[in-house]
Amino acid sequence: MADSKGNSLVIKIVVVALWLALIIPGGRQLAAHRNYEEAVVLGPGVTEVKKLSDWAPYVANTPNDCSIYVLDSGVPGGSMLVIGGTHPEEPAGVLSAVTIVENVVPTTGKIYVAVRANRSASTVTRPGDAYPQFFNINTDFGKRTFRMGDRWSNPLDSWPDPEVYVHYPSKQLLAYMDVRNLNRTWPGRPDGMITERTTRAFIDMIKAENIDIFVDNHEAELEYSVISTIVAHQAAADVAAMASMMLSAGEFNMGMEFSPTLLHGLSHREVGDHTDAYAFEIEVPEPFLDRVRGITDEALLLEGKDEFVMRAGQAGLLYEKIDENGWNIHERVGRTNSTIDMIVQMFAMFYPDKPITYESLPMRNDIVANGLGHYLLDPAQAEADRVVYE
Template sequence: MHNVRSRILLALLFILAGAAALSTAAASPLPGAATVLHDVRPGQGVTSVAWLSDWFPPLAGTPADTKVFILDSGKPGPVVFIAGGTHANEIAGIVAATVLVEHAIPSTGRLLVIPNLNNSASSWTEHPGTPAWIAVPTPRGVRFFKYGARYTNPVHQQKPDPTQYRHPAGGDAFEGSETRNLNRVYPGSPDGTLTERLAWAVMELLCREKVDIAIDLHEAGPESRLAYMIVANPKNLDMAAMAVLALELEGISMKLEPSSETFHGLSHREWGDATNAVSFLIETPNPAQATDRGNAVEDPRYPLASRVATHIASITAILEAWNETCAPASGIRFERWPDWMEVARLGSGSFLNW
């Protein structure tokens, strides 16, 4: 019965996505523009749901607009921003952010979560054989998550990739496709490409909501030096070091690296430099980004539940470091929060709603 119900749900998602594509395309200046629908089921802690375009109206009606889930305790405390899906093929960050939306209940402060930050990247895949959806089992059935690409959909960008991309602030030149990499174009531009406008919208949210802590969830190839790493803006490197030490005591080994002084456009660098927020980026290993590619979704060496648990453990350690150093009397605290060890043991689906 659960399998039948799950298949019906997936079919409905496809039908709704198609209907949204038709209706949005007709009203939007972008051909074929549509917001990809995601199965996110807000938990008791969610007090409101907004759109990123609420902070930057020109994003409305474009394929880059995405939902922002707000968990407001109604009590004083820091404002925390967590983003998954900067790269829509880095699925552990997307699932971890979704778990927070569906499970967390803050008792102080405010939590803003975007599980699918680059929604345009959710609309396509770059490699043949890559699944468009992945299944996450829960105690009551299967949940489906959209599996996308690293870059903004080139159709949505509406501008050919240049031969090379160099950030306006300078630095090294990259392949032209990097102009569609959200994590290369911050702080963005209000009248730039779709990717640059998306980045600009994020910066508007961070500034206008007076975000104190900003965390970007990513994955890297298992052989990459970035796997199992926290990257921190230099102004909050000490806080990141506290988090890494706490994680080591929990049995999780994470490397630590400061934002490069010369590598512009990255979230942890630009978020922290342009706003008052302390900013971090968390990386877990993703078998889909391995050189041999293997299983694009699940791998016995790097199971999804373990990667999601590492993200949640790292977020927890960062928030605890904030509470200890910046606001011991009025930090961010939770009535309910996913325990990373239980996520690793029971699987991500045990913390998702049905």
């Protein structure tokens, strides 16, 4: 009997030791990802870095009190807000925002940028789906490391989810987890859950700063019909239609969609409905998000090559073309930037009294030719007060 007890104790100690051997390194990895400080270098055009809570105190001291980079030309004109990281599993949107912050010099009007609009969602990935925790961009000075994220805010910041998510204020019923989806919680509310508070903070900011153009950067799986397109609120439809035709004729295929009036919580719907801004969403292709994908790793995230997605394309199951060249991050970021630029230029054509002009925005052809990394600055070489950590 004593032997049996003794054996049991030994087995338990072994099991606990095994458990600790798994959970401690695993937990450390998860904690390291959650607490990783992602550097953003302030480019020559950045005149000020504010926090979202400067406009909305109810997000102060929350993970989503993100940095807002202000690029003020000092010359009166229009104003634009670009947000990346609505869905941090769509890195081209984040990197497009980073290239704006690190390169663009405004010459007329004012540009605001949020690199990590839903910072909380960038502190969690999907280990069950084999998502990498980080991704690295090769630059002229070495690698720059960014956090890979998820579609939804971190449950550590917003738990539990409701049984059914009732969207405010439309009362539309949405999937429960979408209460943590930054693109389902617009226009939000100041006393709501963290993601609802975040969108409301952006709404308050857009109103306070009289933003004219609002752009929400996204990527989409090739199995989804809303891809390679600009989704526009009806007030912004003229601008989007012209931008779509100009891009498709001169550079690359970029369609246009109306923001559905009956589907609530999306940025292009609610920003257009609740503010005076012209609301756009840009979607570029990201094969990493396709459910039929094969090996899920950093290479797929950045190179966008996958034989299974290709086969789905050959079977006519996709809404965007894909070949052995895939959809690399340079192409995706480049297309996002060129689309933003075309939106700005078409906006200037329709509304010449609110010009926004700038220099040094890396466009699609530049980024594809020189590589995305060429347009990222070296945090180690920047002065300490010109580096911000997200």
